[in-house]
Amino acid sequence: MPHTVDFETVSTAGLESSPVADALAGLRANEARYFKNKYDHVFTVEPAGDVQPTIDWVHRILEEERGIVIGSRPLEATAFQVENIRWTYVFYENGLSINVLYTVDDGGKRAVGFKLSDGMEIPEELSSFKFARQKSKLAGTIRGSYFVIKNEY
Numbered sequence: 001m002p003h004t005v006d007f008e009t010v011s012t013a014g015l016e017s018s019p020v021a022d023a024l025a026g027l028r029a030n031e032a033r034y035f036k037n038k039y040d041h042v043f044t045v046e047p048a049g050d051v052q053p054t055i056d057w058v059h060r061i062l063e064e065e066r067g068i069v070i071g072s073r074p075l076e077a078t079a080f081q082v083e084n085i086r087w088t089y090v091f092y093e094n095g096l097s098i099n100v101l102y103t104v105d106d107g108g109k110r111a112v113g114f115k116l117s118d119g120m121e122i123p124e125e126l127s128s129f130k131f132a133r134q135k136s137k138l139a140g141t142i143r144g145s146y147f148v149i150k151n152e153y
Contacts, residue, residue, distance in 0.1 A: 001050075002045065002046050003044060003076075004044050005028055005032035006029070007030070007032045007036065010025050010138060011025060014075060015075055015091065018095055019093075020118070020119045023095060023118040023120070023140055024091060024117045026136065027118075027142060029138045030142065039082040039083070041080065041082050043078070045077065045078045046077060048076060051078070054077045055090055057153065058088055058090050061100060061112060062098075062112065065112070065147065065151065069125060070096070070125060071094075071123060072092040072093050073093045074090050075093055077090045084103060085109075086101075086102040086103075087102075094120055095117030095119070095120035096114065096116060096117070096120070096126075098112065098113070099113045100113075102153065110148065111149055113144060113146040114131075115143070115144045116143040117139065117142070129145040
């Protein structure tokens with residue numbers, strides 16, 4: 001069952017098993033605030049077990065594009081479309097958030113983004129990426145990186 005992410009009262013619901021649950025909850029809330037402010041979209045998530053095809057799609061892109069296999073357990077995920085962009089998010093137990101921005105129109109932007117929760121180490125499978133830092137009132141310091149998707153999914 002979908003759970004609406006509240007960015008005014010940040011909750012760790014669904015993320016309790018993460019060693020950085022508070023920071024990951026802040027990161028998730030930060031994403032919810034972005035979508036509410038930019039698109040007036042309510043950001044919801046579901047337990048990983050309920051949205052396995054969504055997670056499989058993200059993992060397929062990672063594997064086929066860059067040979068990346070995420071070692072951490074997915075906790076929650078969501079997929080939705082705003083305007084002509086399909087967005088997919090997966091939140092992992094280690095504090096990692098992966099999002100896929102996939103423009104539906106041919107020739108549009110398509111990329112995979114990685115965000116690391118405050119306090120987590122860079123996972124070994126992402127050690128080749130350079131991470132930029134940004135400050136967030138909800139999430140502390142977020143480190144992020146991305147790559148452009150070259151194939152069709």
